[in-house]
Amino acid sequence: MSDTTATPARFTVTAHGRVNLIGEHTDYNDGFVLPMAIGPCIRMRVTRRPDRLAMLHSEHGPAASLDLQRPLQPGERAWSCYPAGVIAQFQRLGWEIPGFEASISADLPAGGGLSSSAALEVATATAVEMLCGRSLPPVEKALLCQRAEHEFAGVPCGIMDQFAVTCCRAGHALLLDCRSRVLRHVSFAAAEVRVLVIDSGVRHRLVDGEYARRRAECASAARHLGVASLRDVDSDTWQTLPEPERSRAAHVISENERTLAFADAVARGDWPAAGRLMNASHASLSRDYQVSCRELDLIAEIAPTLPGVHGCRMTGGGFGGCAVALVEAADADRVQAEIASRYRAATGIDPRTFVTAAAAGLEMTCD
Numbered sequence: 431m432s433d434t435t436a437t438p439a440r441f442t443v444t445a446h447g448r449v450n451l452i453g454e455h456t457d458y459n460d461g462f463v464l465p466m467a468i469g470p471c472i473r474m475r476v477t478r479r480p481d482r483l484a485m486l487h488s489e490h491g492p493a494a495s496l497d498l499q500r501p502l503q504p505g506e507r508a509w510s511c512y513p514a515g516v517i518a519q520f521q522r523l524g525w526e527i528p529g530f531e532a533s534i535s536a537d538l539p540a541g542g543g544l545s546s547s548a549a550l551e552v553a554t555a556t557a558v559e560m561l562c563g564r565s566l567p568p569v570e571k572a573l574l575c576q577r578a579e580h581e582f583a584g585v586p587c588g589i590m591d592q593f594a595v596t597c598c599r600a601g602h603a604l605l606l607d608c609r610s611r612v613l614r615h616v617s618f619a620a621a622e623v624r625v626l627v628i629d630s631g632v633r634h635r636l637v638d639g640e641y642a643r644r645r646a647e648c649a650s651a652a653r654h655l656g657v658a659s660l661r662d663v664d665s666d667t668w669q670t671l672p673e674p675e676r677s678r679a680a681h682v683i684s685e686n687e688r689t690l691a692f693a694d695a696v697a698r699g700d701w702p703a704a705g706r707l708m709n710a711s712h713a714s715l716s717r718d719y720q721v722s723c724r725e726l727d728l729i730a731e732i733a734p735t736l737p738g739v740h741g742c743r744m745t746g747g748g749f750g751g752c753a754v755a756l757v758e759a760a761d762a763d764r765v766q767a768e769i770a771s772r773y774r775a776a777t778g779i780d781p782r783t784f785v786t787a788a789a790a791g792l793e794m795t796c797d
């Protein structure tokens with residue numbers, strides 16, 4: 431039994447969303463990713479209850495009541511499947527979770543490609559740790575949250591998002607080797623540049639099926655080449671693959687190289703080089719990986735033509751969601767307004783745009 435008396439009766443967990451600066455659709459290919467946590471977040475206010483119920487309240491939907499004395503099973507795919515999935519994983523580890531009430535609020539749009547699901551999962555895992563007065567190593571915690579998403583939300587995601595929320599530090603992006611799970615915190619706080627997020631406002635429902643299909647195509651490409659994953663391809667043999675495996679491999683192999691080169695460019699403060707790599711990443715995702723859409727392509731086309739923009743690309747799973755641009759600090763406001771106005775004129779959609787610093791993925795306060 432854990433010591434539950436040492437932890438506070440009331441506390442708040444804040445879990446931030448993320449953008450991925452580069453390294454897209456590489457995580458489930460054992461490759462490299464470079465996300466950073468952003469300002470928008472979800473807040474979970476937690477109060478202990480004397481019984482063994484978890485009462486969950488959110489602006490996103492009806493309240494849920496979970497009996498913590500029984501093993502939780504996957505059920506309805508409502509918002510509460512994320513916290514329920516996380517709690518179930520702790521139950522399997524044999525943790526006895528005391529009753530609690532959680533109120534969830536967010537300025538992180540759900541389903542907008544900024545990892546609202548991972549934020550909710552990691553917030554729940556952190557709340558459980560607090561309630562039980564013990565904690566998991568961060569890597570184990572991120573993997574537990576990924577299992578929750580696979581089993582309870584039915585999304586076969588990689589490990590990037592849960593690692594970003596669990597491990598990102600303020601002022602840093604996170605270079606993650608998805609095979610060894612070795613992390614490097616890359617300083618990303620230069621005064622001269624800003625990260626601009628542009629939400630296309632497009633949400634494609636196709637995403638889940640297409641995401642699983644890309645994973646299967648990559649696995650098939652690796653099988654053809656006789657390697658464990660596309661991370662291991664070190665010659666030009668992939669050029670002989672049939673389509674679509676050839677194009678998928680072309681993206682993953684080149685994206686891994688771009689991600690490492692981007693981390694080096696950031697370390698040198700070579701923003702034009704970093705921006706060119708972002709533009710190349712977008713082109714590869716759009717042409718070879720085919721996970722962009724007309725609206726994201728439009729943003730990635732408009733942004734780099736504007737003075738002060740180093741580069742721009744879609745971020746996250748794709749088929750809608752957000753784009754991310756690397757912009758000179760002095761030009762950030764003007765660029766933001768210009769992209770929004772050109773995008774609105776072309777699509778009729780008023781895009782949400784915001785400038786963000788690299789945030790910490792997680793924060794805790796005791797009330």
Ligand code: GLA
Nearest residue numbers: 454455587588589590746747
């Ligand atoms: C989604 C998944 C991640 C990752 C990205 C694409 O965000 O949750 O694991 O695969 O897509 O890079």
